[in-house]
Amino acid sequence: MGKNGRVPVGIVGASGYGGVQLVRLLMDHPEVELVYLGGESSAGKPFADLYPHLAHAVNLPIEAVDSEIIAQRCEAVFLSLPNGLACQITPKLIEKGIKVLDLSADYRFTNLATYTTWYGTERSDQKVAASAVYGLPELYRDRIAEAQLVGCPGCYPTASLLALSPLLKQGLIMPETAIIDAKSGTSGGGRQAKINMLLAEADNSLAAYGVARHRHTPEIEQICSELAGHELTVQFTPHLIPMVRGILATVYATLRDPGLVRDDMVTIYNAFYRNAPWVKVCESGVYPQTKWASGSNLCYIGIEVDPRTRRVIVMSAIDNLIKGQAGQAIQCLNIMMGWDETLGLPKLGFYP
Ligand SMILES: NC(=O)C1=CN([C@@H]2O[C@H](COP(=O)(O)OP(=O)(O)OC[C@H]3O[C@@H](n4cnc5c(N)ncnc54)[C@H](OP(=O)(O)O)[C@@H]3O)[C@@H](O)[C@H]2O)C=CC1
Ligand SMILES: CC(=O)N[C@@H](CCC(=O)OP(=O)(O)O)C(=O)O
Numbered sequence: 001m002g003k004n005g006r007v008p009v010g011i012v013g014a015s016g017y018g019g020v021q022l023v024r025l026l027m028d029h030p031e032v033e034l035v036y037l038g039g040e041s042s043a044g045k046p047f048a049d050l051y052p053h054l055a056h057a058v059n060l061p062i063e064a065v066d067s068e069i070i071a072q073r074c075e076a077v078f079l080s081l082p083n084g085l086a087c088q089i090t091p092k093l094i095e096k097g098i099k100v101l102d103l104s105a106d107y108r109f110t111n112l113a114t115y116t117t118w119y120g121t122e123r124s125d126q127k128v129a130a131s132a133v134y135g136l137p138e139l140y141r142d143r144i145a146e147a148q149l150v151g152c153p154g155c156y157p158t159a160s161l162l163a164l165s166p167l168l169k170q171g172l173i174m175p176e177t178a179i180i181d182a183k184s185g186t187s188g189g190g191r192q193a194k195i196n197m198l199l200a201e202a203d204n205s206l207a208a209y210g211v212a213r214h215r216h217t218p219e220i221e222q223i224c225s226e227l228a229g230h231e232l233t234v235q236f237t238p239h240l241i242p243m244v245r246g247i248l249a250t251v252y253a254t255l256r257d258p259g260l261v262r263d264d265m266v267t268i269y270n271a272f273y274r275n276a277p278w279v280k281v282c283e284s285g286v287y288p289q290t291k292w293a294s295g296s297n298l299c300y301i302g303i304e305v306d307p308r309t310r311r312v313i314v315m316s317a318i319d320n321l322i323k324g325q326a327g328q329a330i331q332c333l334n335i336m337m338g339w340d341e342t343l344g345l346p347k348l349g350f351y352p
Helices: 017-027 067-071 087-097 112-119 124-132 135-148 155-169 216-227 261-273 320-334
Strands: 007-013 031-038 063-065 076-079 097-100 148-152 179-184 235-240 247-254 277-279 297-308 310-320
Touching: 007 017, 007 067, 017 031, 017 261, 031 067, 063 235, 067 087, 076 087, 076 320, 087 097, 087 124, 097 277, 097 320, 112 216, 112 297, 124 247, 124 277, 135 155, 135 320, 148 320, 155 179, 155 216, 155 247, 155 261, 155 297, 261 277, 261 297
Parallel strands: 007 031, 007 076, 031 063, 076 097, 097 148, 179 235, 277 297
Antiparallel strands: 179 247, 247 310, 297 310
16 A cells, blocks of 8 residues: 555656656545656656656656566556557566556467467567456456456547447347448657658648557457457558547448338447446437547447338547556556546546
């Protein structure tokens, strides 16, 4: 236990977009004390040198990553690192009894061969990876509550799976017809210099990327297959859109029952998410906007049915940095610690 009976936690990768969201949210979390920030190129600097507007609230240095120090100081740690790094320190942290929440893709896959195919890294931590739970609370709350290691979902999978889950779990669609068309703001690419993220490149333009080969495809397929009860392929196309925060995933699939109308679907979604405080199903005929979710941990879902094509169309809007990343990881920590799932998380976005 830390000061005032609070749980001491750390963040590795504190200088990045995920890291700084975690810092911001955890500083206000009533059960947590932030005691450790780790990084690589930023190590040795005060956190406030990187984010001067938070100097009044955060008085911690960024330190070089050392699993011994993390284990001495922390009960739980968030790893917000590029893919392929968390798997290098997580086994040591797990061995020392620390709760680990990994925001990268390293612990999202039940089959590490799939990870290696899509991410190109060979892994030797099969045993630890097998103990990881996929951190989507709306589907796996009970498993997360028992977990020591949580592999938090990618931002696109979060938006896509929250849209698709009721349809697949209740067998309402022909699963192989599912198509996901998703758009993300540029913060989804992290806080690194990349040519396609320059204002001059990304502004006033909209383009698909990773078509038919984005690495979130196998992650979405893994969970969809589990929900459908058999192996499934899903068509997923991401787009980069000239805004900073937010994802809108629009999902199309053919309904099995041509008699289902929009109001039926809204009733079904409301029932499915009745115990999910972070999912808001829009009223019939209302379609969500990314700016509604911006700054909050909410996922807004809107539903339409086209009787001509027999397709259901589900729109899911999140803030990629909150429900798609840092907020969802804190939601998982809350569940792992037995706290209220909503603790320390923003219920209201920035808009208007
Ligand atoms: N951005 C998003 O919308 C989402 C991202 N994710 C995933 O979350 C993870 C973090 O993403 P994001 O915050 O965008 O990334 P950023 O690029 O913004 O930040 C990466 C962080 O990793 C640190 N880092 C890099 N290499 C090392 C190293 N060898 N040792 C220690 N620290 C290191 C950097 O620290 P330093 O500056 O000190 O070098 C930096 O703090 C990624 O795996 C990403 O895929 C998941 C969901 C959504
Ligand atoms: C706009 C943009 O570049 N988005 C990122 C998604 C980031 C993310 O959530 O990916 P992981 O957590 O799986 O790394 C991308 O398409 O790679």
